[in-house]
Amino acid sequence: MKSVTVEDLVKRFSLEVLAGASQLHRTISKTRVHRPGLEFVGYFDFFSQSHLQVLGSKEITYLHTLTEEERNDRIGNIVKYHPPCFVVTRNQKGLKYLMKYCEEEGIPLLRTPQATNKFIELVDAFLTKSMAQEIAVHGVCVNVSGIGILLRGKSGVGKSETAHTLIRRGHRLVADDIVVLKKISPETLLGTHNGKTKEFLALRSIGLINVSRLYGRKAFQDETRIVLDIELTKWQDNALNNELELLPKFSDYMDIKIPHIEIQLQPGRDVAGLVEAAANNWYLRQQGYSAAEDFMKRLQEE
Structure with a gap:
């Protein structure tokens, strides 16, 4: 304890x-x-x-x-x-x-x-x-338009580069490489840094950068509530479907279930834009709106 x-x-x-x-x-x-x-x-x-x-x-x-x-x-x-x-x-x-x-x-x-x-x-x-129960995971934590997201994936897949693009678009870094997850309540998962990596982002071929010094204080925040777990994976042909609405998947952290999304990477694919779309879509769902349901309703009305 x-x-x-x-x-x-x-x-x-x-x-x-x-x-x-x-x-x-x-x-x-x-x-x-x-x-x-x-x-x-x-x-x-x-x-x-x-x-x-x-x-x-x-x-x-x-x-x-x-x-x-x-x-x-x-x-x-x-x-x-x-x-x-x-x-x-x-x-x-x-x-x-x-x-x-x-x-x-x-x-x-x-x-x-x-x-x-x-x-x-x-x-x-x-x-x-x-005093919260906590664990450390490998990944990147960002805040996209007020929505906390944990970016995961194998080393070198492009997590930090995606975070960098998001920061340049006005979003915020919380932690890079080591993300500390704290269980604040049975439903609340907080993401933060371990202190040593505060404000730092490691970019391959560039090195270590301080996002607050480079892009201003608004480029960083100490902590955020995690509501989305996004895994970046390598592209696999014929692995993605263009379904109207995907079945929900979840990741489990200290018995807290977080919605899980997999984004496959391919040259030319706007991964940061997809992360933004996922964050905004999650927000709309919290407001009770489903694009798939709206679309099906229009078809039925026709």
Whole structure:
């Protein structure tokens, strides 16, 4: 099971450390943050003790209304479960009692100026991506008109060259050679780079190019949701049919099924244009439109 250290969180969101600075090595193993509420009145049946704990204005204001004895009792009941850390939002003040308990129990107490809901949204996304199940595949990942595509095929088949043509047409590179796939949810597959190859595209006979330097920042993006798996293969005579609608095929990545299309290569064939057509056709299908159904309807009307 993947985890994120409190120190990772501090660096990622520039958090202020108020207490427990020696315990930043502690790990967060759950992907969603938790806001203690019922726990302050003694109900712990569903307390998410492995989650990051966020204290917003509502929680801190409530604690401020309590007597010192009540406050110590409420906080003491929570810290004894040793959650990974507490984060106080909106730069709230008057936290000496929290700092005292966190220091005693070795729990990092952090603070951010961000609004509670915004901070939770950002942290949830960060934790989900950081702890997601992932695999690395050989291929190229591109974003074509907002649609994430994984280009696969044998070495030398023309994946990077196709990506280069797409970039020149205004689309974006995500990763070349090594594509990291992350399972963000049971239905969502995210494609990204491994860090080392960020912005780089390797072209045979040319060498390595930096697409952001060569074509501008819009030529690259860090990640994209993968919705199409396109395999580039060598041309085989009589292997392609001109059917109105091909039977759907799928590729399986970590139990997520992605529509699969095979594009055969031949000199003079506009492969990049076919990738664009596949992306746009996928989008139309999501809107409920099928060209084949539309065509058959016209024939029936005749």
